[in-house]
Amino acid sequence: MTNETNTTAIVQRPSFLKAVMAIVQKDLSAEFRSRELLSAMLVFSMLVILIFNFALELNIDVRRTVTAGVLWTTFAFAGTLGLNRSMAVEKDRGCMDGLLLAPVDRSAIFFGKAISNLAFMLIVEAIVIPLYALLYNETRIFQLEFLGVLLLGSIGYISVGTLLSAMSVQTRTRDVLLPILLFPVAVPVLLASVKASGGIIEGLPLNDILTPINLLIVYDIVFIAISFMVFDFVVEE
């Protein structure tokens, strides 16, 4: 062991963006090493789709109308798995305290966690969607509009989900509580996403699905703003 000499660290408060990026990068490099969260989400997604296959008899006629619903249900369930895990990692070893001790704005922590969670969700979607297309010969999901809706829906779902997971992880019933808190509040996002992406699959003109898309945008903005404002109250003591 050597003694601390005198390379005095030059410290200045990191900018908001730098703190956010530090958290995102930390989460991504930890996850790409362990792959715990992504593999759990992926395997779970495939299992859900498999179960839907039996439960709904996904033949051609049924598929046309339920593809959007099946996919969104799958992503919603897999999403809670990821959200739970991502926040539990911070909580279990006291790392949340480590983040809170840094001289950064609390909302930087929220955005950092939300962006990593969104990245995990999008990675899962990027793998599950081609697989679904392959398994069910459903190529209509490869449309730019469909992917746009996927992104908008995921943003809304993850922003409320990140806030609620920061709450549920601090309760006694943490593992079961997140979906119970999240699903009823996230209904508008799921509903609008299913309607919009279902419309795209059925080949409706963009005008007809504008309403759910607008709703998604409104939901995203409102809930990002709210989460940003109340995150302080969820992590402080």
Next chain:
Amino acid sequence: MQTKPIALTILDVLSVISIGVATYFALVFAPTEQIMGQVQRVFYFHVGTAWVGMLGFIMAAVVGVIYLIKKDLKWDRIGVAAVEVSTMFFFITIALGSIWARPAWNTWWTWDPRLTTAAITELIYIAYFMLRAGIEDPEKRARFGAVYTLLGGISVPITFMAIRLFRTIHPVVVGNESAAAQGGFSMSGDMVTAMLVSFAAFTIIFIDLMWNRIRMGSLEEKVEQLKLKVSM
């Protein structure tokens, strides 16, 4: 031990009378609706309870915000009281709606926007109680509860709008798009009177229950305080 305020006792009595009056107006005073007949009378209590249910949920979101700013547990007690009372009233609304829907729509339940939104709203506030049950520290419980009622308060109208974008069969009673929906009816003057009486009655009952519940909350806290004192 503080005694019960006289005003509250008077309000208790007034509430009981209100139930009687509202019942009279709904069952006797209001004319029988021509197409649906007697079952339509359920409607007066249905809208009355729905009104106070919504009132309480909005109130909970508002006092939630006040709590987050003021950090005074008094506001949390009001919030819990509002959610508890409203969850009960909202359940009654749904049950009465079902009774009406059976003859009107020929089913107990349909996935119409209002019904669906009502069900989701109930679930949000049940989740609220589960969230609170998982937290020991009263301040954290109050904070999380406030945040969640706020999220719920914003999400419910968006949910309603979202579902409303697709077609509805629920009659629009207040507003003017009325008769188009299946089972819609136009109200005569006496019907409007009965409805207003029901609104007033349930508002009184709501205030009474809220007051009692808030009082119970502060008594509970006193008991805890005394217990703590004894154990020291």
Next chain:
Amino acid sequence: MIEVKKLVKRFGLKTILRGLDFHVEPGEFVALLGPNGAGKTTFLRILASLSRPSLGTVHVAGYSLPNESAQVRARLGVVSHMPLLYPDLTAEENLEFYARMYGIMNAAPRITEVLGMVGLEARRKDLVRTFSRGMQQRLAIGRAIIHDPEVVLFDEPYTGLDQDASTMLDEVLRSVAAKGRTVVMTSHDLARAEDLATRFDILSRGVITASAKRSDFKNTNLLDFYKKALAG
């Protein structure tokens, strides 16, 4: 360096800290001793800006809490009994992450220096997951001083360490203090505290009941002082 006046902390109805006064000069190494449940951890969490005082004033490094908590946090390092490290990152990556969170410019030489100081230079590329408890705790100290804080708080740093690991930790703690930093450490290991600290404060039932400097122990020892302070 630390100035606490009439600090009260309540969790709901339970009062943990009851008007605590506490003062630390720059460069002092204060051992905060006391039985479990006396409020040591709660107190340290307040100093660390992780918990808000219910009443009273707290100044750390010249800034008041909770209003200027960002300034306090930039000048403060905390080691708790949990390591606050990410098991799936290497020792180096953990320090890099925290260096970024503290806005340290040109962090690489500082990281090398800190790793050397806590004796983990050889393991810098290894995952923290593979570290023993003692190594994790040493890295946790490295994490806490990465930004060269003026004040360092240790909350039971010896929890779960064996004899060898504790001896190694002693050395690290000494070098942390050697740079003229102000240190507050909670512990219920009197012998360890006696070796390290320059001042000993006893926290009991939410207040500081006794305080003594190392130089006061000529005819008596820390154990007697501790027993007396708790008995009185």
